Amino acid sequence: SQELEQSPQSLIVQEGKNLTINCTSSKTLYGLYWYKQKYGEGLIFLMMLQKGGEEKSHEKITAKLDEKKQQSSLHITASQPSHAGIYLCGAAWPGTASKLTFGTGTRLQVTL
Amino acid sequence: EPEVTQTPSHQVTQMGQEVILRCVPISNHLYFYWYRQILGQKVEFLVSFYNNEISEKSEIFDDQFSVERPDGSNFTLKIRSTKLEDSAMYFCASSGQGIDSPLHFGNGTRLTVT
Numbered sequence: 001s002q003e004l005e006q007s008p009q010s011l012i013v014q015e016g017k018n019l020t021i022n023c024t025s026s027k028t029l030y031g032l033y034w035y036k037q038k039y040g041e042g043l044i045f046l047m048m049l050q051k052g053g054e055e056k057s058h059e060k061i062t063a064k065l066d067e068k069k070q071q072s073s074l075h076i077t078a079s080q081p082s083h084a085g086i087y088l089c090g091a092a093w094p095g096t097a098s099k100l101t102f103g104t105g106t107r108l109q110v111t112l
Numbered sequence: 113e114p115e116v117t118q119t120p121s122h123q124v125t126q127m128g129q130e131v132i133l134r135c136v137p138i139s140n141h142l143y144f145y146w147y148r149q150i151l152g153q154k155v156e157f158l159v160s161f162y163n164n165e166i167s168e169k170s171e172i173f174d175d176q177f178s179v180e181r182p183d184g185s186n187f188t189l190k191i192r193s194t195k196l197e198d199s200a201m202y203f204c205a206s207s208g209q210g211i212d213s214p215l216h217f218g219n220g221t222r223l224t225v226t
Contacts, residue, residue, distance in 0.1 A: 042218050043217040045214045045216060048212060096168065
């Protein structure tokens with residue numbers, strides 16, 4: 001079966017520190033999507049990666065997809081309290097591109 | 113910015129009752145989805161819908177579930193006879209054409225079955 005693993009499950013960082021969240025797929029991805037979820041709310045789209053080696057940035061968040069298209073990382077530089085939430089990676093695999101399969105999520109807390 | 117809206121935000125129902133969850137997708141989107149998230153668990157795919165028919169569904173989406181696009185704007189999820197284990201947050205999403213058109217999610221309906 002197709003699996004998507006995220007690590008770490010939770011993360012507590014001090015404001016101003018950098019952090020990285022990882023997402024690993026058991027099979028080559030067709031596309032990889034990063035979302036953020038606040039408690040009790042919907043998922044907010046952050047970035048989408050499709051090409052091997054691709055990197056995208058938005059404000060202080062950078063996402064990368066490895067050359068094999070099986071691993072992605074989300075890096076936050078100089079974290080702020082507004083970055084707190086649950087970060088989810090969502091995978092589209094060849095042959096099932098009409099749906100996303102989500103990882104278990106990484107709960108991020110940013111302390112002052 | 114256009115958004116996906118879901119109603120109601122909370123629904124409490126008794127076991128065995130039928131519920132209909134409603135969604136208004138983004139107006140120019142073509143693909144529609146339902147996902148659910150049981151408290152503390154993963155966001156799970158239920159069903160995708162395109163061109164007025166189901167394009168893919170998960171094993172969770174059994175005969176108790178159905179989807180409909182009754183008019184040009186609404187997209188509904190019906191659970192015929194709710195069970196306790198159907199208690200979850202249900203998210204509607206929509207997207208445009210192609211892999212680079214991401215899913216946009218609503219804020220969800222929290223369904224509690226008692």
